[in-house]
Amino acid sequence: xxxxxxxxxxxxxxxxxxxxxxxxxxxxxxxxxxxxxxxxxxxxxxxxxxxxxxxxxxxxxxxxxxxxxxxxxxxxxxxxxxxxxxxxxxxxxxxxxxxxxxxxxxxxxxxxxxxxxxxxxxxxxxxxxxxxxxxxxxxxxxxxxxxxxxxxxxxxxxxxxxxxxxxxxxxxxxxxxxxxxxxxxxxxxxxxxxxxxxxxxxxxxxxxxxxxxxxxxxxxxxxxxxxxxxxxxxxxxxxxxxxxxxxxxxxxxxxxxxxxxxxxxxxxxxxxxxxxxxxxxxxxxxxxxxxxxxxxxxxxxxxxxxxxxxxxxxxxxxxxxxxxxxxxxxxxxxxx
Amino acid sequence: xxxxxxxxxxxxxxxxxxxxxxxxxxxxxxxxxxxxxxxxxxxxxxxxxxxxxxxxxxxxxxxxxxxxxxxxxxxxxxxxxxxxxxxxxxxxxxxxxxxxxxxxxxxxxxxxxxxxxxxxxxxxxxxxxxxxxxxxxxxxxxxxxxxxxxxxxxxxxxxxxxxxxxxxxxxxxxxxxxxxxxxxxxxxxxxxxxxxxxxxxxxxxxxxxxxxxxxxxxxxxxxxxxxxxxxxxxxxxxxxxxxxxxxxxxxxxxxxxxxxxxxxxxxxxxxxxxxxxxxxxxxxxxxxxxxxxxxxxxxxxxxxxxxxxxxxxxxxxxxxxxxxxxxxxxxxxxxxxxxxxxxxxxxxxxxxxxxxxxxxxxxxxxxxxxxxxx
Numbered sequence: 001x002x003x004x005x006x007x008x009x010x011x012x013x014x015x016x017x018x019x020x021x022x023x024x025x026x027x028x029x030x031x032x033x034x035x036x037x038x039x040x041x042x043x044x045x046x047x048x049x050x051x052x053x054x055x056x057x058x059x060x061x062x063x064x065x066x067x068x069x070x071x072x073x074x075x076x077x078x079x080x081x082x083x084x085x086x087x088x089x090x091x092x093x094x095x096x097x098x099x100x101x102x103x104x105x106x107x108x109x110x111x112x113x114x115x116x117x118x119x120x121x122x123x124x125x126x127x128x129x130x131x132x133x134x135x136x137x138x139x140x141x142x143x144x145x146x147x148x149x150x151x152x153x154x155x156x157x158x159x160x161x162x163x164x165x166x167x168x169x170x171x172x173x174x175x176x177x178x179x180x181x182x183x184x185x186x187x188x189x190x191x192x193x194x195x196x197x198x199x200x201x202x203x204x205x206x207x208x209x210x211x212x213x214x215x216x217x218x219x220x221x222x223x224x225x226x227x228x229x230x231x232x233x234x235x236x237x238x239x240x241x242x243x244x245x246x247x248x249x250x251x252x253x254x255x256x257x258x259x260x261x262x263x264x265x266x267x268x269x270x271x272x273x274x275x276x277x278x279x280x281x282x283x284x285x286x287x288x289x290x291x292x293x294x295x296x297x298x299x300x301x302x303x304x305x306x307x308x309x310x311x312x313x314x315x316x317x318x319x320x321x322x323x324x325x326x327x328x329x330x331x332x333x334x335x336x
Numbered sequence: 337x338x339x340x341x342x343x344x345x346x347x348x349x350x351x352x353x354x355x356x357x358x359x360x361x362x363x364x365x366x367x368x369x370x371x372x373x374x375x376x377x378x379x380x381x382x383x384x385x386x387x388x389x390x391x392x393x394x395x396x397x398x399x400x401x402x403x404x405x406x407x408x409x410x411x412x413x414x415x416x417x418x419x420x421x422x423x424x425x426x427x428x429x430x431x432x433x434x435x436x437x438x439x440x441x442x443x444x445x446x447x448x449x450x451x452x453x454x455x456x457x458x459x460x461x462x463x464x465x466x467x468x469x470x471x472x473x474x475x476x477x478x479x480x481x482x483x484x485x486x487x488x489x490x491x492x493x494x495x496x497x498x499x500x501x502x503x504x505x506x507x508x509x510x511x512x513x514x515x516x517x518x519x520x521x522x523x524x525x526x527x528x529x530x531x532x533x534x535x536x537x538x539x540x541x542x543x544x545x546x547x548x549x550x551x552x553x554x555x556x557x558x559x560x561x562x563x564x565x566x567x568x569x570x571x572x573x574x575x576x577x578x579x580x581x582x583x584x585x586x587x588x589x590x591x592x593x594x595x596x597x598x599x600x601x602x603x604x605x606x607x608x609x610x611x612x613x614x615x616x617x618x619x620x621x622x623x624x625x626x627x628x629x630x631x632x633x634x635x636x637x638x639x640x641x642x643x644x645x646x647x648x649x650x651x652x653x654x655x656x657x658x659x660x661x662x663x664x665x666x667x668x669x670x671x672x673x674x675x676x677x678x679x680x681x682x683x684x685x686x687x688x689x690x691x692x693x694x695x696x697x698x699x700x701x702x703x704x705x706x707x708x709x710x
Contacts, residue, residue, distance in 0.1 A: 143501055144526045147534040160541040162551035166570040168502015168526070243470075249620060276471060298419055310536045310545060310619050 008119060010059065010069035011103040014096070014189050015123070018070055025067075032075060033202020040068055044075035045208045051095030052088055052215060056102070075205075077193050082201050083212035089193050090186075097185035101178045108139070109174035124177075128184050132177055135169075139177045146170040149180045154306070154324055230329035231315040232308055233257050243274040249303070249311045251275075255290045256302040257326055265291055302327050340709040341702045342376040344668075346400050348661045348699045349635055352642075353396040356660065359644065360633035362392050364523070368410040368424065372628045373401035376637075382628060385415045402637035405628035408521065410528075418626060425528035428535070429629055430542075431621040432489045433517035434482035445674050446476040449705060456673055475705050477676055478516045486517050487649055493615045496542055497522060500571050512654045514636025514643035519629065536623045544572065544614035547606055552576050554594065554602040561591045579609040635661075640699035656680060661696040668698045670707035676700065 009018045032040065050057040059069050073096070080089050107120040117134070124132050130145045143165060150158045164171040172180070201209070229237070236254045239246045246254075251272065258268045265287040272283050285294070292299030304325050308314040323329055337345075353360070363369065372382030373395070382405070386392050396404070407414065408429045412422035435442070447456045450464040451471040463470055490510060497503040503524050511519040530538070540546050549555070552573060553563035565573035567581060580594065581587045594602060621627065630636060630643050641658040659678050670686040676697070677683070683697050690710065693701070701707040 142526060143538075144530055144534070147530060147537055151533045151537050156546060156548045157550065159546045160537050161544060161547045161572060164569075164571055164573060165500045165541070167499070304533070306533065307536055307623070310540055310623070 004119065006066045006070070010066040011107075012100055012123060013070045013073035014100070014192055018074075021070070022074065027071075029078070029198075030202060032071075033204045035204065037071075038204065040071050040075055041079075041205060041208060043068060043072040044079055045211065047072055047076045048080060048088065048092055048212065049215065051092040054091070054095070056095055056099050059099075077196055078198055078201060079205060079208055079212060080193060081196050081198050082205065082209045083216070085213065085216040088212060088216050089190060093190035093193065094182075094186040096189050097182050100185055101182050105174050105178045108177065124181060127188055128181050130181065135171070138171045139174060140169040140171055141177070141180075143168050143170055146172075146180070149184070151306070152183060154322070228330055230257075230320065230323075230326040231317050232305075232313055232326055235313070235315050237271065240271060240274050243276065245276050247311075247313075250313050252290070252300070253303055253308065253313060253326070255287055256300050259287070259291050259299075260302055260327055265293070337377055338708065339377075344666065344709040345402075345637070345640065345699050345702055346376055348640065348695050349402070350397075350400045351662050352635060352660060353393075353400060356633075357389070357393050359642065359660070360392060360396065360631075361389050362386055363406060363521075363632070365410060366406075368412075368414060370407040370409070370411060370414040370421070370628060371631070372405045373399060374403045374637075375399060376402045383415050383417065396634075401634075404631040404634035406631045407626070407628050409625055409627075423625065426530075426625045428522040428524070428527050428530075428538075429621060429627070430493060430520040430522075431513070431517065431618040432486050432493070432520070432616065433513070433515075433618060434478050434486050435476065435516055436618060437482075437485055437489070437616055439482060439485055441479055441481045442476065445479055445482075446474060447673055448472040449475055454671070456671060458673055473705065475674075476516070477674055477704060480677075482516060483654060487652075489615050489617070490518050490520065490649060492613070493520065493542060493617065496615065500541075501538075502526070509632075510646045510649060511632055511643050512641070512646055512652065512658050514630060514634075514641045514658065515638045518646070519643065521629075530625075532623050532625050535625065536619065539617065539619045539622045541572075542615045542617060543619070544606075544610040547572070547610070549599055549602045549606065552602075552606065554599055556599050559595045561588070561595065564591055564594065575613050576606070576609060579613060580605070638703055640696065640703045659696050659700075661699055663694040663696060665692045666695050666698045667692050667710055668701065668707050669710055670701050672701060672704075672706040674706070 004015065004017045006021065009015065009021055012018075031037070047057045076092065080092055104120045104123065108117065121132055124130055130141055130149075132139050132141050134140070143160070146163070147160060150160070156162060160170070233254060236246055236250045239250065240254075254271065255268060258271075259265070265284065268287055269280070269283050272278055288294040290300045302325055303311075305314055305316070305320070305323060308326070320329060323331075367385065367387050370382060371384040371386045371392075372380055373384075374380050384395075386395065386406075395401075407426070409421075409426035410424040412424060414421060447458050448460055449456050449472060450467060450469050451473055452469040453464060453467040455464055455466040456475075457465065460472075464472070494505075494508060494510075497508060498505055503522055507522055507524045509521045509523075511521070513519045527538075552565055553559070565577040565580070567574065567577045567584060567587075569577060581590050594605075621629075632643050632645060635642050640661055641654060642660050644658050644660075646652040655678050663679075667690060669688065669690050670684065670693075671688040672684045672686050675682055675684045678697050678700060679694075681694075681697075683693060683701075686707075698707070698709075702709065
């Protein structure tokens with residue numbers, strides 16, 4: 001049986017074992033409100049501030065008191081839950097996931113003897129149902145497990161075609177293995193926070209909760225939108241204007257894009273007039289179906305850039321600037 | 337389709353559906369799948385549940401569909417509307433079509449039929465020379481070469497599935513599509529839950545789309561020979577090595593050249609290799625996790641040939657083995673500049689002629705739009 005010590009819990013405070021550990025110390029919420037514990041509250045607040053700025057909270061596990069590392073995580077959750085601001089919870093979850101990611105990576109790679117590998121592999125297996133095994137110096141996971149995670153990344157190096165794949169397995173470094181589950185780790189921590197129930201909080205926490213509400217105001221950002229069409233949509237319109245055949249998937253892109261930009265079925269329909277197989281009734285019917293006003297009522301979304309690339313319908317220009325869906329084209333965040 | 341043609345074809349299909357129960361079966365886990373069918377000159381009827389062979393045979397005899405489909409997906413409630421079906425997973429499916437392979441032979445057996453005056457021309461022109469109309473219907477048949485080139489794609493795909501993707505041979509079913517290519521179905525539990533996006537990335541792997549030079553050892557600067565792929569590697573790196581280095585002895589010299597030619601040149605080389613080594617499947621089919629896919633054993637109304645399983649791909653001849661309609665003679669009016677070959681017999685070309693043909697050939701011509709019943 002794998003023994004998880006306090007040092008492990010300081011690294012991975014979201015593990016179920018952390019709750020058991022705290023339970024054993026006999027400490028409760030009311031006691032944490034005592035001024036003696038103020039440094040923990042401050043540490044917890046600091047942990048959230050660092051996370052909200054997009055940085056990773058660093059712990060020195062060698063010299064610091066590991067109990068306070070674990071406790072500050074728990075108190076941070078209480079503060080966040082009391083403030084009840086989802087942006088902060090999301091940012092905190094992601095930053096904590098990235099912090100744990102560092103340790104997972106270290107544990108996978110630096111301490112490579114069997115004993116130390118057991119914990120990180122167990123975390124990955126238990127929390128995310130991914131079996132990671134080792135082949136020589138590399139980590140391997142099954143292709144479907146890889147795909148389900150890697151498709152959320154937009155850098156080309158994560159495409160399966162750019163990976164070493166053999167016998168149904170994908171080869172990864174320690175860093176890549178851990179990077180693959182970052183989002184899930186964030187989700188997991190987020191879920192843990194969501195499931196926490198707090199009825200009342202100690203007086204000593206109140207000030208910091210108010211501070212968090214103030215802090216969150218910084219993150220409401222504004223966007224401006226350009227009215228120019230993305231190159232894939234322009235291409236589709238050009239093809240149709242020339243009276244050439246645009247494949248079904250290209251027509252679907254045009255329809256979903258324009259409908260989602262607020263155009264009506266009647267405004268979009270004439271666009272297809274030049275298609276070699278144009279039929280007014282069919283076009284209307286299909287547009288209505290896509291818009292969700294007939295049929296199952298599902299409103300179809302504009303396909304992602306990734307999907308369009310696979311269908312050879314992507315004609316990206318520098319203006320696309322890393323967007324992942326044509327809908328985002330021309331939208332820029334002001335505050336970042 | 338005109339009424340007379342539909343009647344003739346329907347009659348031939350009816351005979352087949354009454355007599356060939358031995359060839360028509362529901363796929364495994366039938367109760368979890370959605371079925372659909374089309375009748376001649378009518379819309380699609382889908383969201384059906386067909387529990388077993390008996391129910392399927394009954395439907396075929398009763399309805400005489402022009403085309404029959406079955407989902408690759410498994411649902412809890414296959415007969416409910418799409419949003420309520422509760423998708424559980426789907427087989428991996430692939431469609432390889434000779435039309436998509438850009439084969440040089442295609443122009444020899446593709447014609448353009450004017451939609452207004454039915455005049456056929458063999459070379460594409462923007463206007464019909466007879467009536468000046470601009471709308472054409474493209475009609476194509478396949479030749480031996482189309483089939484053998486499609487088979488090569490199938491073989492490449494099977495190799496990739498088994499050696500790279502961990503699929504076992506016995507989990508792969510290969511079918512002639514009933515028209516101009518092949519369908520494949522992979523039943524492997526690991527791949528079943530994959531969504532559309534994941535399948536799209538899998539297709540890119542198979543087609544070698546989106547590969548970057550870095551993955552094959554060439555960066556924008558500071559390159560060394562040691563990171564280039566070697567002939568003994570597996571997966572795409574091994575394939576690329578085979579494409580780059582014809583033999584071990586030539587490897588050092590070619591490696592040097594690759595490095596000195598640089599990043600963009602290597603990118604071009606990868607694109608070239610993609611053309612021969614990437615498998616040309618229709619990405620839309622594999623990405624679609626709600627598709628109803630032609631049912632094996634049923635007839636394809638684009639040709640009158642059946643979608644049937646190929647047990648020995650190398651020797652498989654679709655124009656013989658998938659041509660399963662009756663051979664009693666029928667009189668039809670045929671206008672086909674193309675010659676076709678079915679059951680080792682040649683038919684045509686015919687220039688608006690009244691001819692007597694075996695039913696399977698007459699149906700093929702009519703399905704292709706090359707003639708009419710009288």
